[in-house]
Amino acid sequence: MQELKTNPLRNIVASIIVFVIIPIVLYIGIAFLGDRKFYFISVTIALLACVPFFISLEQKRTQTREILLIAVMSALSVAGRLLFYLVAAFKPVAAITIISGIYLGAEAGFLTGALSALVSNIYFGQGPWTPFQMFMWGIIGFIAGLLAKTGIMEKKTALILYGVFAGILFSFGMDVWGVMSLTGIFTWEAYTAALVTAIPFTITYAVSNVIFLLLLAKPIGEKLERIKKKYGLME
Amino acid sequence: MKSFETYHPIVLFVYFVSVIGITMFFMHPIYVSLSFLAAVLMNSILFGAHFWKRSWVYVLLFLGMAIINPLISHNGEMVLFYVNHNAVTVEAIAYGMAIALMLLAVLLWFKVYNDTMTSDKFIYLFGRIVPVFALVISITLRLVPLFKRQIKQITQAQKTIGMDYAVGNIWHRIKSIVHIFSILLTWALENTIETADAMKARGYGLPKRTTFSLFRFELRDTIVLSLIGILTIGTVVGSFIGNTTFYFYPTFSPIEFNWYNVLFYIIYTMLLLLPVVIELKERWQWRSLQSKI
Structure with a gap:
C-alpha cells in the first residue's frame, strides 16, 4: 500500500478551514440565521470538508495517469448508479468507492466517492443534498483507504463488515440532512424517528454494499494492482 | 429562459x-x-x-x-x-x-x-479556479457514455463465444455479466494510461496553455x-x-x-x-x- 505523504499546502488550508473558516461559519449561522442555523452550518461544513481533498487533487496536476485512474473509478460508479437507477438504494457506488480507497489509497477513495456524487447528480439532478452525498461517499472511501493500510481489508470478513458499516454510516449521515431539511432544526427525537423510518433503506444500502463488494473487490482489485505494478503508479 | x-x-x-x-x-x-x-x-x-x-x-x-x-x-x-x-x-x-x-x-x-x-458551463467556470477538478469531472462525464458503448460491443462479441448474459440459468448469467464487466475494466484501465500519455504528449500541465471556450x-x-x-x-x-x-x-x-x-x-x-x-x-x-x- 502507498504511503501517506504529507502535503504542506493541503495541511495549511485544512487547518485554516478548521480553525478560522468553520468558527466564522458557526458564528454567522448562530448570530444571524435564527432557526435556519443548523441547515446553513451543516451544508457549509459538508462542502468545506471536501476542500482539502480537492486541493490535493489540484496538486496532482502533472500526474495525469493517477488523475485518470480516479476518473475511471468515478465513471464506473456513476455508470453503476445509472444502471441500477430503478432499484432504490441498491447501488454499487459505495462499493466501488471502497475498492478505490483500498487499492488506490485513502485520498483517491475520498475523491472517487465525492466525484461520483457530484457527477451522477448531473444526471439525477443537483440539490442541497449534493454536498452531503459528496462528503458521505467520500469519507466511506477515505476510511476504507486508511483501514487498508493496516492490511485488514484483505480478509473477506473485514470487507463484509465494512460494507455493512458503510451502509449504516451513509444512512445515518444522510438522515442528518433529512432531519434538518424537513424540520429545520436538529432534535434527537426527530433524528431517531428518521433513522427508524429509514431502516429498509439502511438495510438495502448495507446488503447492496456487501453484494457488490464480494462480486467486484477481487476482479477490480487484481486489475488495479496489475496496472499499478505495470506502470509504477501511486508510488 | x-x-x-x-x-x-x-x-x-x-x-x-x-x-x-x-x-x-x-x-x-x-x-x-x-x-x-x-x-x-x-x-x-x-x-x-x-x-x-x-x-x-x-x-x-x-x-x-x-x-x-x-x-x-x-x-x-x-x-x-x-x-x-x-x-x-x-x-x-x-x-x-x-x-x-x-x-x-x-x-x-x-x-x-x-x-x-449545463455541464459545459459548470466545467468552464471551475476550469479557471480548480483546473484538475474540472478536468476530472469532464473526463468522468465523457467516460460514462464511452463505457456504455464499449459494454455493447463486448456483449456482442461475448455472444459469439456463448457467453450471452440473456440466456441460460442464473449462474451462467451472473458469470457472463461479471465477465463482461471484467473485460470492460481491463480495457478502461489500459485505455486510461494511453489517454494520460497522449495528454502528456500534447503538453498537458505545461504553463501558459490557453483554453478554447465560446463564452x-x-x-x-x-x-x-x-x-x-x-x-x-x-x-x-x-x-x-x-x-x-x-x-x-x-x-x-x-x-x-x-x-x-x-x-x-x-x-x-x-x-x-x-x-x-x-x-x-x-x-x-x-x-x-x-x-x-
Whole structure:
C-alpha cells in the first residue's frame, strides 16, 4: 500500500478551514440565521470538508495517469448508479468507492466517492443534498483507504463488515440532512424517528454494499494492482 | 429562459447561488412565498404544460412534508387538539407548511439551475479556479457514455463465444455479466494510461496553455452581474436590519408592512424576477425590431 505523504499546502488550508473558516461559519449561522442555523452550518461544513481533498487533487496536476485512474473509478460508479437507477438504494457506488480507497489509497477513495456524487447528480439532478452525498461517499472511501493500510481489508470478513458499516454510516449521515431539511432544526427525537423510518433503506444500502463488494473487490482489485505494478503508479 | 441562458456562466452561477442561498436560509413567510411563486413562474416558462402536468407530485410532496412537523414538534401556544397527550398546534402546522414551501422552492430552483447551468458551463467556470477538478469531472462525464458503448460491443462479441448474459440459468448469467464487466475494466484501465500519455504528449500541465471556450464576458454581463450583486446585498442588508427574522415559536412574530419592509420585499422580488424581466425585454425588443422592417 502507498504511503501517506504529507502535503504542506493541503495541511495549511485544512487547518485554516478548521480553525478560522468553520468558527466564522458557526458564528454567522448562530448570530444571524435564527432557526435556519443548523441547515446553513451543516451544508457549509459538508462542502468545506471536501476542500482539502480537492486541493490535493489540484496538486496532482502533472500526474495525469493517477488523475485518470480516479476518473475511471468515478465513471464506473456513476455508470453503476445509472444502471441500477430503478432499484432504490441498491447501488454499487459505495462499493466501488471502497475498492478505490483500498487499492488506490485513502485520498483517491475520498475523491472517487465525492466525484461520483457530484457527477451522477448531473444526471439525477443537483440539490442541497449534493454536498452531503459528496462528503458521505467520500469519507466511506477515505476510511476504507486508511483501514487498508493496516492490511485488514484483505480478509473477506473485514470487507463484509465494512460494507455493512458503510451502509449504516451513509444512512445515518444522510438522515442528518433529512432531519434538518424537513424540520429545520436538529432534535434527537426527530433524528431517531428518521433513522427508524429509514431502516429498509439502511438495510438495502448495507446488503447492496456487501453484494457488490464480494462480486467486484477481487476482479477490480487484481486489475488495479496489475496496472499499478505495470506502470509504477501511486508510488 | 432563452435569453437568460445566453449570459456568461459566471452571471448565471452567481444568480443561482444568491437566489437558492437566500431561499434556503431565510424562513420568513413572505420571502419563502415570493421565492416559491417565482420558482413556479420560472418552471412554467421553462417547461410549460409538462411542468403543470407533473405538478400533482409537488402538491403531494408539500402535503407529506407539511404533516411531518406537527407530529414531531409540539411547541406553540395555539393548541388545536391533543394526540396521545401531545399538543398539535397552529404554530407547528404553519412551520411545517413554511418548511415544505421552502423545500419545494429550492427543488424548483434547482430544476431551473439544472436546465440553465449545463455541464459545459459548470466545467468552464471551475476550469479557471480548480483546473484538475474540472478536468476530472469532464473526463468522468465523457467516460460514462464511452463505457456504455464499449459494454455493447463486448456483449456482442461475448455472444459469439456463448457467453450471452440473456440466456441460460442464473449462474451462467451472473458469470457472463461479471465477465463482461471484467473485460470492460481491463480495457478502461489500459485505455486510461494511453489517454494520460497522449495528454502528456500534447503538453498537458505545461504553463501558459490557453483554453478554447465560446463564452465571452460582455457589457451586458457586467450590467446584469452588478444588478444581481446590488439586489443581493440589498436583501442581505435587509436581513441584518431584521427584515427576514420571523419566529414561529412560541408564537408567530408579526409580519410588518412599514415602508422599509416593503422596500426590502420589492428588492427581493426584483432579484427573483430578473430572468423573467430579461426574457420579456428581449421578446419586446424582438417584436419592436420586427415591426420596423
